[in-house]
Amino acid sequence: MSQRSYRRREFLKASAAATLAGTGAFSLARQAFAADPINFFAWSAGVDQVKSHISAFEAKTGLKVAYNNAPWAQYRDTLVTKFVGRAPLDVLWVSDSWLPEWAEAGWLAPIDGYPQLLKYNADVDDFSTQSMMYKGKQYGLTYYTDYMGFFYDEDKLKKAGIGAPPKTWDEVVQQSLKIKKAGLAEYPLMLSMARETWLIEFLSAMVFSHGGRFVDDSGVAVMQDKKRGAHAALSWIVEAVNKHKIVSPACVEIGELNGLKAFTSGNHAFALLGRYRVRTLNDPKQSQIAGRVRQALMPAGPGGSHATVGWNRFYGLTSQAAANKEKAANAVKLIEWFGGKADGKYAFQKLMFMDVGSGFAVKPLFKDAEIIKAYQQYSDIGMYERQQALAKKKDVISPWFGEWDEVNGTAWQAAIVGKSSVDDALRKSADSWNKLRKQG
C-alpha cells in the first residue's frame, strides 16, 4: 500500500462517519406529507370547533384538509416565515391589521374572481366587508367580527352608591375615585397596555371615543395634533395612572389575558375588553364576578362620542393556491364552507358563537332565535348591536402597520410610565408614521 492511498483512507474514514451521521439526522427530521390536502392555517382559537367543521367538510367533499395552528401572539411571525419559505399553504385566517402588508407582498390573492364567495357580501355588515378590502379588491370572507367593549361590575357600582355607569371618561374618573375611596378596588379601571397585538385595539378604542384619529382619510398622521382626540386620549390615560391612580401602573405589563383574569377575580370595577369576553366574564365557572358584569357604551371624551374600534378576522386565499386552478377550487370550497354557508346554513359562525361567543357579521344570524336566547343569558343583545353600530375600523392599517406599531406602542408606554411627555410620544409616533409612509 502506498503512502498516499494510506493517508487518503485515513481521511475518508474520519469524514465518512460525519457524513453518515448527518444524513441520518435529516431523514429523521423530514416529514412525509399526505397527497395534496388543503393546507389550512389558523391561530389556536376554537380549535375543536374548527376541527369538527373540517370533519364534516371532509365527509361531505371527500377532500383532505391539513389543519395547523399557531398561537395568536406568534401568528404574524410564523406566517411571514411560511410565506417567505414558500411552505405549502392554501387557506388561512388573516387579521385585518396585516391585510395591506400581506397583499402588497403578494402573499394573498383577491377572491374577486369567485362569485360563489362574493355572493355572501349581501348578508354581511358593510363595515366588515370593507375591512377585507384593499385597493378595491376583496381578500376573503369574514371569520369573526367584533369590537372593543366597555364593561362594569354592577355590584361594585351599587356598593359605591353609583346609580348609572359612566357616560364620559370624566365620569369614569369620578366614579373610580369614589370606588377607590370606598375601598372596593385599588385600581377601579382595568386597562391593558402591554405590548402585544391587542394594544392597537385598546389604543384605537380610546382614541376613537375621544373623537380622535391616528391618521386622516388621506393617510396623513394627525395623532400629534393637540386638538385631536389622540392627544386627549393619551393625556387621559397618563393622568388616570399617575395623577388619579385609578389605573394600575402595572398596566404596561398586563396583557389582555391577564387583564381579563384580574377583572374576573374581582379586582376592578371597569374594564375595556373585547366584546366576546362578556361570556367568560359572566360564566360562574371562570369568573368570581359572574352575573354582575354589564356592558355600557364606550365612554365619550370631551368632544368625542361613544365610538369604539371594531375589527375583522377573515379567511384568506394564498397566491400559491390561487395560481393552481385545482388547488384554488378546493381552497374556495373550504372558504365557503367556513366563511359562507355550509349545507345552506351559516353553520360555523353559529357554532363559534354558541360555543365560544365569537362575534359574527352575517346579519341573518342576529334573527336566529337560538342565538338571541343564548346571548341574553349572559348579556344584552340590544347593547351588542348599539355599540357595534358605532364601531369604526382601525385607521392605521397599512403595509407598514407592523413596523409603525412597534414604535407607536413603545411611545404610548413611554408616556404612561412617565419617561416621555404626551406631546413627545405622539410626535415620535407621527414622525415614524410619516417616514414609513413616504418610504412606501
Place this chain on the structure above:
Amino acid sequence: MKRIFLFCASTVFLVYVLAPVAWLVSSSVQQEAEITSRPPHWIPREPTLENFEAIFAAKEKQVTYETRRQGDPATGGYIPSTARNLVPAMWNSLIVAVAVVILNLVVSVPAAYAMAKIRFVGRSASIYFMLTTRVIPDIALVVPFFFFIHKLGLLDHLGSLVITYLAITVPFGVFILVGYFESLPDELDKAARIDGCSRLQTLLRVYLPLAVPSLVAVVLFTFLTSWNEFLLALMFTQTPASQTMPIIVAAFTSDFTISFSFINAAGVLAVIPPVILAVVFERYIVSGLTAGAVKG
C-alpha cells in the same frame, strides 16, 4: 462556630437556588382559584394533577360536531387546545438534541484531538478560528441562517435546528475537549503510535476512553444547549410538527386563555429532564470541565 456558619451559608444558598423552583412546582399543582389568592398559598391546599393529566392524556383524535369540546378552551379548566403539543414537542427536542450531540462529537472530538496532540502547521490558527466563532452572538446568525435554511428547504424542519445548533455547540465542545486532551500525557500518544495505531486509532482506542469525563461534560452541555435553545427554534420552526419544547412552552404564555397553573405545569415538565440529567452526571460536569476550563 465554623459548623454553624457553614450551616447558615448552606441554608441561604439552598433557599436561593431552590425557592424559585419550589414555587414553580407548587404553582403547577394549584387550581386556578387557589393560584390567584392573595397572599399566595405557598403550599397548595388542594393540590391537583389535572394540568399534567391534560398534557399527557391529550391525544390527537377525530373531532366532529358530536365529540368537540364546547366552549372556549377556557371552560375546559383553562387548559389550552395546544396542551397536546407539549409531549410531541419534547420528542422533537429530544430528537434534535440527540442528533446534535452525535454530530457534535463526530466533528469536535477529532478536531480537538488534532489541536491538542498534533503539532501541525496552522494549529494555532485553527484554535483562534474556533474561538472566534464562539464569540459571534447567535442572534447575529439568525438572518443568514434564515436564508441558508430556506435554500436547503429546511424551514420548519428539525433539520434546520440540527444544523444551526452545531454552530453554537461545536466551538464549545472543541474548547472543552482540547483542554482535556492537552491534560493527558503526550507520551501516551507516542506509545500508541509506536504500538501501531494510526492517528485515528490513537484517538479512538486510547484517548477516547480516557476522555470520558470531558466527553460526558460535552454531551451534557450540547444536549442541554439544544434542549433549551429558544431563539433559533423560534425563527425556524412554525408548526407543532417541528416545534421544540421551549417554543411550545413560550407559546402557552401568549395563548388566548390559559391558566397560570397550566403554564407552570408546562414549565415543570420542561425542567424535569434536564435537571435529572444534570444532577445525575454532576460529577462529570465538574471533572470534565476542569481540565479544559482552567487552561483556557
Place this chain on the structure above:
Amino acid sequence: MARIRLESAGKRYPNGFAALESLSLDIRDKEFVVLLGPSGCGKSTTLNLVAGLEELTSGSLYFDDATMNAVPAHRRDVAMVFQSYALYPHKSVYENIAFGLRMRGHPAGEIEKRVRDAARRLEIEPLLERRPHQLSGGQRQRVALGRALVRQPAVFLMDEPLSNLDAALRIAMRAEIKQLHHTMQTTFVYVTHDQAEALTLADRIVVMRDGVIQQIGSPEAIYDRPRNTFVASFLGNPPINYLEGFLREKENQICFARGALSLILPRQYSERLRGQAGRPVKLGLRAEEVDEHSVPRAGETLHGRVSSVLPVGSDQYLGFEVEGSLLFFRVGRDLRHKEGEHVALSVNVNRAQIFDASTGESLLWDGSA
C-alpha cells in the same frame, strides 16, 4: 533486526528552531547504542526520528536499505519505552502488553502466548489483571518493557526509561536491560543523560550537544580518549579536573607546565605534541588518577594543600589546591590527610588528557573510535 542509518539528518521546526543540523549515524544490527547528552542536545529528537514520531526535514533515514523518511510510526517495526512509562491507564497490564500485538493483527493465541512469556520473563505474571495505577514505579517500568519486548521489534527504542526510578532500582534495571539485549538479539537505541547508564549499557555511545554529534565510540574509548572537553566533562564522577598551562619541551620530553608545576607527559604522546612548546593547553586529570601508594616521583607529582576532605563511604573526595586551582580527587578512605595539610600526590600521567586551551579539542585525538 535492522541496521539504522541516518544520513545528514536535519530537523528544523516551523518556528525556525533547528533541533538537528546534519547528523550522520550508522547503527549496526543488534548493536546497543546509547545517545548521551544534556537536555536539549537533540538526542530525543533523534530517537523520535527513528521511531517515526517526527519526520526529517532534510537528509535520509534507512532501516537496512529501505528509506523510512515518510513512513509513519505505526508502520515501522519499532518498539519504545518511555520515561513516564506511558501505560494506558484504562487498560489492564495484560491489555497494555497485548495492545501493540492486537493493533498489528496477530492471532489471539499467539498474543496470549507472547504476553505470558514476556510476563514470566519480567516476573510480572501476578500483575496481569491489575490496572497501571495499582502498580509501583518499578512494576510499571517492567510492564513498559514487557509491552515493548512482546513486539519482538527490529528496533528497540528507550527514552530515559530509568529516570523515574529510585537509585537502587535503577542499577538493578540496568542489568536487566543489558540481559534483555543479549537475549533479544535486536538493535537497541537508548537515550539518557546519565553517563553511568551509558557506560554500563552501551556497545557504543553517541555523545551529543546542540544537535551535533561530539563523539561516537565504545564506552572505554569515550571515557579514555574524549575528543573534547565537553565529552570529557560529561563522563566521570566526580568530573574530570582541568589545569590550564603550557606545553614545554625539555630533554626530549614533553611537559605540561603551570607555575612551579611541571608534569612529564608519557612518551606515546610525543608524536602528537612535539614542536608545540609554548602552546596554551588544558590538562585533564580524572578524579581517580592519583596513586596514593606509590612514592612521589619527579614529573609525576602534584604539590598542594588539602582544602577539604569529604568522606563518601567507601572512598573519600579530596579537595586539593594546586597552583591556585582547586582539583577534586577520589582516594581510598584509609588515606588520612587533614584539611590545610600540605602534601604531594602522585598522579597517573599516562592517562592525562591534553586539550587546546581555547577550542577545548583534544590534542591527542587520532580520529579512532
Place this chain on the structure above:
Amino acid sequence: MSRYDQMSALGLLAPMLVVLLVVAVFPVLYSFWVSLFDLKLTRPHRVPFVWLANYATVFQDPLFWASVWRTTWFTVISVAAIMVIALLAALLLNEEFRGRRFLSAVLLVPWAIPYVANGLMWKWIYDSGYGALNGLLFQLDFIDKYMVWLGDSEKTLALIANAFVWKEVPLATILILVGLKSIPGDLYSAARVDGANVWRRFVHITLPALRPSFMLVLIYEAMMAIRHFDLFFILTEGGPAEASHVLAWEVYVETFRKLSFGTGSALAYIMAILTFLLAFALIRALGKKL
C-alpha cells in the same frame, strides 16, 4: 511533526472546519452582504442595493444608542453579581462538610433549567397581581400593598438581570471552584505559619490564584449577557416602553417584527463586532492569552 501528521491533522480537523465554515463563517459574510440591501420581507419585489445606508440608519437612531447603553448596564450589573455570588458559593463548596455533595448537585439545577422555563418562572414570581415576590414581601410586612415589578421601568432591567444571574451562577461557581481546588494547600499552611489571618490569606493567596478563573468567568458571562435574548422575550418584550429594549431585542424587533432584514443584519453585524472587540479588549487588558 511529519507529513503524515500534517495530513492526518487536516483530515481530523476537516469536519469541524467544514461545519464552522458553513454555519459560522459563511453566515457572517452573508450577513454583511445582506446588510448592504434595503431588504424588507414584506416587500419582496423591490430590494435596492444601498451601500452602507443601513449602518447610517442604525447609527443615527437614538434607540440604537439607548439599547447599547442598556445592554452595557445589564451586562455590568449581571456579571458583577454573578462573580460575587459565584465566588461566595465556590468558597462554601470548597469547604468539607456533610451535605456538600448534595449542595453541589442542587447547585446545577438553575444551570440545567431551560431559559424559557426560567423566564416563565420569574415572570410568575414577579407577577404584580399574584406573584411570589409580592406575596412574600407583603407577608413579611416589607410592603403594605402589592407593588409593580416588571412594569416599573426603573426596576425592569435589574429584575431581568436577577433572573439571568440566578441561572448563570452555577456555571460560574463551578469554574471558580475549579480554580480554588487548584490552589496548593502548602500556600495556606505557609501563610498561616507566617501569621496571616483568614482575611489576609483570602486577599493574598486566594484572590490572586483565582485570576485565571475570574478571567474566564468574566469573559464568558459578559458574552452571554450581551447576547442574551430569551428572558427579554419572555419577561418584557423590551418593555415597559423601552425600559428593557437591549441590543439583542433591537436586532429581533428590527429583523422579525419589522421584517427589515437589511437594517437587522446591519445591527447584528455591529453587535457581533462590538462583542468581538470587547472580548479582545478584555483579553488584552487583563493580560490573559487564550
